[in-house]
Amino acid sequence: MKERFPVKSALVFKVDKLDVSYTLTGGKVLVVSSPADCWSLIQDNKLLIFLSASLDSQDYHNYPVAGAIASALGMRNESVALIRSILHDSDRDVASLLRMSGIHEIQDHLRQTFEEPTEASKSEDVESLPHTETAHTATAAKVATPQRKLPVSTAAHSEAVLTVTAAKVTASRKGQKVPNVTRSEVVPTPTAAKAFASQRDPQVSTASHSETVLTATLTATMANVAALTRNSQVSSVTYSDVAFSATTTEAPTPRRGAQMSLPQQGARPARLAVHETSQSKRDFTADRSWASSEKYIDSRDRLEARHLERWAEKYKLQPAVTIDASVRGSLTLVRTITQPGRRSSNRRFTAVTAGCLADYHSSMGRSRCNE
């Protein structure tokens, strides 16, 4: 699959003579050469632009240059006009033009959420994982493949979001010795990620056992939130990380209104793009440029999602926002579980869940086709 924007930098070469030769080999071999003002190609994540020496700097926005760049970026001819404007106009004018075209920039305070976490925070994540008597912790693979890159505004921030955050599921089983496993391998390709996902311990996905105490912390990428904010009718979306837990059998069913979930501070997967605890919330201003990430569905993920929904409903955990999105080969879910207390919450939860599951099903075909 092609990267959405494979260019990290650009190099420009001015050459004395630029020629394009077309060789026809259908019957008698024919060669037609024609001089060109500009040619462009992408090599090793660099946009290489070759300009004819006869081309003046005042002509950089002309059709051949814009057309060559559009072609190298895999864009259609209709895009050439806007690329010409990008090359010709001042930054301010270009920003205004893009905004008028519905292409918005990402605001600075949101860019920070894509920053790579420090090594210290990574180790802190691992150390503070919740463990009970015996714990089984499985962290779904971080997909470090460029194909999973999410839309951001600048190349400088692209690297930070190459990692698509996966869910972290921690399951503890009372009275049983379950080996403590922590997985946080970086899986560089979708295929490897898928293979990794298939290795997940079935005990995690079948955690509906009556004696199981399941603590799940599910987080998601910014793009999933942005998927909701793309419509201009939505000014903001309150997003918080999910953190919910429940106990079956021995644990009494908590009374309505009680705090069911505690924020799992350390449960954040490494290189998490977006993470808020269930206590702290944050508003994200709607920004259409974020757009949605592609949803890659895994049947195992759907099973887990359904299980968690049933489980949350059983224990009256009320979600404020439920957005499900799976990244192929790893689990990526967004849940917001807040304090119960509203009568309509159950109904809302059901509606939201149904919508998300329906979306899962409708996305299945596309995701398979993309593979």
Place this chain on the structure above:
Amino acid sequence: MVLWVSPALQLIYAFRDAFRQEPLIFIGSAWWSTENVVWDGPPVLTLKRRLKLIYPNLVTFFRDHLGIADASDGIVASELRQFALTQARKPLSREDVDRLRRLLVFGSDTIEKVEKGDIADWTISLREEAILPIHMPNSEEIRLASVSSGSFYVPDPSGFLANVFAQKVAFIDLEPFMVIRMQPLLARLGIDNRRIDKFVTREVTASGAPLQHFAADEAWNTDETSFFVHKLPFLERFVLSQSIRMVPDRDVFLAARTTSR
């Protein structure tokens, strides 16, 4: 045994006989026989006239009493064959080319029915007929050629390579968008593999050196590079915006619900 026939039916039979024997259908300024008319049919018909357009209220008379049927989609074969007979061995006028294109486009639209078996494969009988308009190199002439001659190329969908080689080799005279539209017919006739882009290789040289080798050891131009690097964030935003897939409305609805609490 004597077969009794009602007077009305006797009259109908009499009409049928009369119309079969003599050209009694007045169209335009001439009289046409029933062999040269159809009740309804595709608009590209030129050999037969469509009575529905001329006498729309006489459907009972023409269809039921005289037994004039509709033309099938396969009639395009007759039209093409007739066109080839009358236009062979001479350059086509622009009007002829337009008419031929319409016939071919209509024929292409019927290929789905052919493949489903709804109508007979009318293309088989035309393989050796000169039914394709061919633009000759080094001239503006358009002549007819048969499918089996194979001495022509099909333009690429963008038309770029067709332009590059327009003066060097013969092309089937179709606009690029028509190549896409007529893909079913081209495939049926087995000439879709003559598309020019399947036979062309491209090489770009900068000062005589291929670009792939050029980038490794040549110094880049600092000023120009900084200019384009500066524009990269905008290009990235633009490219990403084009690759965005629309979010289903349901998601937005859900967001609205959840934020309106």
